[in-house]
Every structure is written in structure tokens, then in C-alpha cells.
Amino acid sequence: MIGGGVMGEALLSRLVAEQVFEPGAITVGEPQAERRTTLAHQYGVVATADNQQVLSQAEVVLLAVKPQNLAAVAADLEQAASHGSPLLLSILAGIPLSNLQAIVPNWPVIRAMPNTPATVGAGMTVLAPGQGVQPHHLAQARRIFQTVGQVLEVPESLMDAVTGLSGSGPGYVAIMIEALADGGVAAGLPRTVALQLALQTVRGTAELLLAKEWHPAMLKDRVTSPGGTTIAGIAQLEQAGIRSALIEAVRTAAQRSRDLGG
Numbered sequence: 287m288i289g290g291g292v293m294g295e296a297l298l299s300r301l302v303a304e305q306v307f308e309p310g311a312i313t314v315g316e317p318q319a320e321r322r323t324t325l326a327h328q329y330g331v332v333a334t335a336d337n338q339q340v341l342s343q344a345e346v347v348l349l350a351v352k353p354q355n356l357a358a359v360a361a362d363l364e365q366a367a368s369h370g371s372p373l374l375l376s377i378l379a380g381i382p383l384s385n386l387q388a389i390v391p392n393w394p395v396i397r398a399m400p401n402t403p404a405t406v407g408a409g410m411t412v413l414a415p416g417q418g419v420q421p422h423h424l425a426q427a428r429r430i431f432q433t434v435g436q437v438l439e440v441p442e443s444l445m446d447a448v449t450g451l452s453g454s455g456p457g458y459v460a461i462m463i464e465a466l467a468d469g470g471v472a473a474g475l476p477r478t479v480a481l482q483l484a485l486q487t488v489r490g491t492a493e494l495l496l497a498k499e500w501h502p503a504m505l506k507d508r509v510t511s512p513g514g515t516t517i518a519g520i521a522q523l524e525q526a527g528i529r530s531a532l533i534e535a536v537r538t539a540a541q542r543s544r545d546l547g548g
């Protein structure tokens with residue numbers, strides 16, 4: 287693994303907990319000494335500041351640095367490109383397969399977009415395989431990302447939209463939960479009660495829709511009593527433009543993903 291930050295750690299923790307890899311078989315390249323100590327102590331993995339140590343014997347390389355750090359890591363990858371051809375899994379937002387394949391021309395490369403609920407095994411990861419990726423490479427990628435939640439495969443042309451929706455989505459939902467709790471407080475609830483109600487309402491709604499396979503509008507219709515409280519709240523949401531706010535959030539994030547790719 288190159289980059290032991292938020293997403294790197296989320297994946298690492300589950301890969302070790304689910305015993306997909308022995309901790310000692312995972313080497314993490316991470317420049318921050320404090321992060322290296324944390325990862326080594328908490329998960330028993332090998333942590334190093336030297337990315338060549340990661341790349342020298344790897345069968346699978348998981349690239350988990352910020353897109354802005356790709357240039358620095360590219361030099362390490364280029365140096366390692368001549369020894370072997372490990373599977374490269376990149377979770378970098380916006381970075382196209384073509385950029386990665388230009389750095390390591392003989393390596394199979396899969397572009398992946400996980401999300402932060404991966405930390406608790408409730409993630410959504412979408413994979414886009416590059417040229418030369420064989421079924422066993424995809425099986426390996428699925429095995430890795432299935433430890434952190436659901437996995438889906440799409441053509442690369444859809445990956446920026448994926449990034450705008452499921453990649454960034456936890457940020458939007460977190461704001462909705464916070465705002466719902468604020469509403470509860472405004473209406474007189476203690477903060478802890480308001481937050482519990484907001485969290486369980488969001489979780490319960492998603493679980494209900496998943497279990498019943500209902501269209502979301504069907505659930506909305508079931509909650510709204512004529513002249514009741516829910517339709518009064520919904521009228522306010524519509525007036526504030528909640529639908530277009532969410533649609534534009536996803537579209538703008540998808541465009542930002544395209545821009546990151548240059």
C-alpha cells in the first residue's frame with residue numbers, strides 16, 4: 287500500500303480483520319512517521335518511508351495517496367516498473383487509467399472508487415479495469431474490496447460520476463444528518479436525542495428501501511398523511527430546492543473529478 291491515510295487505513299483495518307492477508311505480508315509506504323507508528327502498532331503491518339520497499343516484492347499495489355501526490359509517487363512506480371508486473375489498484379479520485387498505464391505500461395491496472403463507510407465494512411466500491419486486466423486480477427480486486435462492503439464494476443467512462451455520488455456521498459449524507467439533528471434541537475430536543483433520531487432515521491430509511499426494493503417515492507407517499515406533518519416538511523424542502531441542491535452536488539463533484547484528471 288502506498289499512502290496510509292484515511293482510506294488506506296480503512297482498507298488495511300478490514301483486510302487484516304478479515305484475514306485476507308497476514309499483517310506481516312502487508313507493507314505500507316507512508317512519509318509521516320506518526321502514521322507509520324500508528325499503522326504498525328495497531329494492525330501489525332510493516333510501515334516504511336521507502337516506497338521502493340513496498341514495490342520491490344509486491345503482488346498487489348494499492349495506491350492510496352491524494353491525486354496531488356501522484357507525481358511524487360510516479361517516480362517510485364517508474365523505478366519499480368521493470369521488476370515484475372504486480373496488479374495496481376488505484377483509488378485516486380479523477381486519475382484516469384491512461385495516466386496510470388503510462389507510468390507502469392506493463393502492469394495490469396484497475397481504477398477503484400471506495401467510500402468512507404468502508405471503515406465499518408459498509409462501503410461501496412466501484413471498479414473499472416484497464417487494458418490487460420485478466421479475470422483473476424478482477425477476482426483479486428473484488429476479494430480485497432469486498433472486505434469493506436459492496437463491489438460493482440463499470441466502464442471507466444462512468445468513474446467520475448461514481449466519484450461524485452458514492453465516493454463523495456458520505457459527506458453529503460453527514461451534512462444532512464447534522465442538519466436534521468439541528469432541526470430537532472431547534473424544535474426543542476436535547477442534542478444527543480436529536481442526533482440519535484437523525485442517525486437511526488437515515489439508517490432505517492435506507493434499510494427499508496433496500497429490504498422492500500421500493501422506489502423512494504413509494505416510501506415518501508406512505509409517510510405523507512393528507513394534511514399531515516410530513517407533507518408540510520416536504521413542501522419546505524422543495525421550496526428550499528433540496529432536490530436540485532443534491533443533483534448539482536453530484537454533478538459538480540463529478541466535474542471536479544474530471545478536472546483532477548487534467
Ligand SMILES: NC(=O)C1=CN([C@@H]2O[C@H](COP(=O)(O)OP(=O)(O)OC[C@H]3O[C@@H](n4cnc5c(N)ncnc54)[C@H](O)[C@@H]3O)[C@@H](O)[C@H]2O)C=CC1
Nearest residue numbers: 289290291292293315316350351352353355377378379400
Ligand atoms: N477519503 C475518502 O472518502 C476517499 C478518498 N479516496 C481517494 O483516496 C486517496 C487518499 O485519500 P485519503 O485517504 O482521504 O487521504 P489522506 O491524506 O488521509 O491519505 C493520504 C496519505 O498519503 C500519504 N502520502 C503523501 N505522499 C506520499 C508519498 N509520496 N508516498 C506515500 N504516501 C504518501 C500522506 O502522508 C497520507 O497519509 C485520494 O486519492 C482520494 O481521492 C477515494 C474514495 C474515498
Ligand SMILES: O=C(O)[C@@H]1CCC=N1
Nearest residue numbers: 379401449453454455
Ligand atoms: O473528496 C475527495 O476528493 C475524495 C474522493 C471521494 C471522496 N473523497
